[in-house]
Amino acid sequence: MEKGGEAGGGRPEYSIIxxxxxxxxxxxxxxxxxxxxxxxxxxxxxxxxxxxxxxxQDIVKQLQQVYGEDRVLLRARPRKLGLGTAYMHGLKxxxxxxxxxxxxxxxxxxxxxxxxxxxxxxxGADIVTGTRYVSNGGVHGWNLMRKxxxxxxxxxxxxxxxxxxxxxxxxxxLYKRSVLEDVISSCVxxxxxxxxxxxxxxxxxxxHIEEVPITFVDRVFGISKLGGSEIVGYLKGLVYxxxxx
Amino acid sequence: xxxxxxxxxxxxxxxxxxxxxLETSTVPRSYTWLLPIYLVVALGCYGLFMVGYGLxxxxxCPQEAVLLQQDIVEAKEFLSKRGVDVSxx
Numbered sequence: 001m002e003k004g005g006e007a008g009g010g011r012p013e014y015s016i017i018x019x020x021x022x023x024x025x026x027x028x029x030x031x032x033x034x035x036x037x038x039x040x041x042x043x044x045x046x047x048x049x050x051x052x053x054x055x056x057q058d059i060v061k062q063l064q065q066v067y068g069e070d071r072v073l074l075r076a077r078p079r080k081l082g083l084g085t086a087y088m089h090g091l092k093x094x095x096x097x098x099x100x101x102x103x104x105x106x107x108x109x110x111x112x113x114x115x116x117x118x119x120x121x122x123x124g125a126d127i128v129t130g131t132r133y134v135s136n137g138g139v140h141g142w143n144l145m146r147k148x149x150x151x152x153x154x155x156x157x158x159x160x161x162x163x164x165x166x167x168x169x170x171x172x173x174l175y176k177r178s179v180l181e182d183v184i185s186s187c188v189x190x191x192x193x194x195x196x197x198x199x200x201x202x203x204x205x206x207x208h209i210e211e212v213p214i215t216f217v218d219r220v221f222g223i224s225k226l227g228g229s230e231i232v233g234y235l236k237g238l239v240y241x242x243x244x245x
Numbered sequence: 246x247x248x249x250x251x252x253x254x255x256x257x258x259x260x261x262x263x264x265x266x267l268e269t270s271t272v273p274r275s276y277t278w279l280l281p282i283y284l285v286v287a288l289g290c291y292g293l294f295m296v297g298y299g300l301x302x303x304x305x306c307p308q309e310a311v312l313l314q315q316d317i318v319e320a321k322e323f324l325s326k327r328g329v330d331v332s333x334x
Contacts, residue, residue, distance in 0.1 A: 028331050032320040062329040105312060133299075138306035151299035155292055161248060204248075215306040217313050242249045 014117070015100065015177070019086035022054045023104040030102075031063050031072060033044040043119065046073045047088045047104075050080040057171035067201040084194050088184060091177075099172045107216050115212045118172040126179040126207040129165050129199060130172035130214035137167075141218035153234055158195065159240060165211060166201030168196040172214055179191035179207055192230065193237030197245075204245050259284070 011095045016034060017190075017208060018088065020027050031045055040046040047060050060074045077086070102118065108130070116128045116195065132139050144152070149167075157168055169192045189197045202209060266277045319333045 025331060027295060028324050028329050029317055029320045032324055061324075066324070066329060096279075108318075109313065109316075111307075133304065135304065138304035138309070138311045139304045144300075147300055147303050148296070149297045151303070155295040155299065158277060159295075160252070160294070174262070215309040217310050219310075219313075235297045242252070243247060245248055 010043040012041065012042045013097045014038075014041055014098045014100055014174075015096035016043055016045045016100040016113075017048060017087060017090035017094065017244050018045060018102060018104045019048045019050070019090070020052060020056050020104045021080060022052045022056060024052070024056045024059045024105050026106055027056055028059050028063060030104055030106060030110060031067065035067060035071075037110045038113055038117075041113075042096075044071055044073055044094075044096065046075055046090045046093055048086045049076045049085065051076065054207050069157045082130070082190060084184070084187060084190065086181075091180060093182070093225065094161060096176065097177055098174055099177050099180050101180075102172050105219065108217055109215065112172070112212065112214045118208050119212050120174055123210050124208070125210040126176050127197065127199070127202055127209045128174040129167065129209060129211055130170055131167035132170060132214060132216045133166050133167070133213045134211070134213050137213035137215060138197075139216045139218065149231065157180075157238060161162070161200055161237065161245075162203075163196070163200045164209055167200045167211070168199055170216070171195045173198075183207075189237055189240070192234055193240075197239060197241060200241050200245050 018030060020029070027047060034043075034045060047056075049060065057076055060072065064072045064074070073093060075090060077089060082109060091099060100113065100122065102110075112130060116130070119125065131137055137230045139147075139150075154166075154168065157163060158166075170197050183198055183202045183205065186201055187194060199209070207216075226231045263280055264276070266272060266280070267274065270277075324331045
């Protein structure tokens with residue numbers, strides 16, 4: 001388990017794309033946790049760093065010394081260019097048959113990776129998406145207002161869109177590589193709506209989607225990610241998806 | 246088919262039933278006139294119920310925050326021994 005290089009001989013089966021911006025501590029923690037929880041899988045971690053000024057890339061280079069440059073890949077971009085294009089950038093450099101997308105801030109815990117992989121193997125699904133809104137899943141660190149907006153947004157989207165997944169705005173997902181390439185090329189939204197657009201378009205295209213429970217620990221207390229402008233943006237996204245999917 | 250057309254089709258079907266009820270007067274007209282209002286109220290109730298139910302049974306996981314802290318300590322210890330700078334930023 002401690003020696004990262006052993007299980008990864010040959011072509012990786014899974015490419016784990018982690019977009020980062022100013023995550024020098026978290027990127028180290030998440031890489032350690034991925035290697036800890038996937039001792040037997042053939043995988044590579046692709047860090048897409050958007051020119052973080054805090055030295056995230058230096059840490060990634062140190063991690064490459066520990067785990068090997070073929071297991072931890074640094075594919076940096078010069079500046080902050082957005083999440084959707086970060087996935088596309090990582091995808092260009094991915095060599096696995098499956099691609100996992102997760103956040104670097106540890107709200108997505110790598111201990112769930114084995115259940116994503118198991119679910120995919122059992123069902124042959126095109127997409128396995130993590131859901132917080134079922135038993136065994138859950139959220140920590142949200143106040144009542146945050147929960148209320150989340151539930152309201154979810155009920156609205158479920159009723160109007162019939163999206164085919166219970167957690168639309170989460171972004172902890174495993175894709176077949178070809179499916180991700182197909183879906184991502186037709187998505188134009190940003191932020192929360194981007195995650196929702198990905199899953200709705202995948203449903204409409206008839207891809208097989210499965211869900212696994214995940215927990216979500218929000219450690220960025222005090223910073224409200226859901227202000228009025230986000231809610232307006234979300235509603236616009238909902239209308240956009242109603243009209244185009 | 247775009248999803249908006251499905252919604253419009255459902256609304257059109259409901260309107261057709263309503264108009265038919267108005268025309269045939271199988272139920273008294275004064276009742277039939279009120280049906281759209283009942284429908285809107287019912288939809289609102291459904292939405293409120295779903296949000297309220299979701300809030301009441303919102304799955305939380307305080308123990309996960311504790312476990313994560315333990316993982317962070319473990320990771321820091323392992324990585325600092327191998328020359329990765331994990332001093333807090």
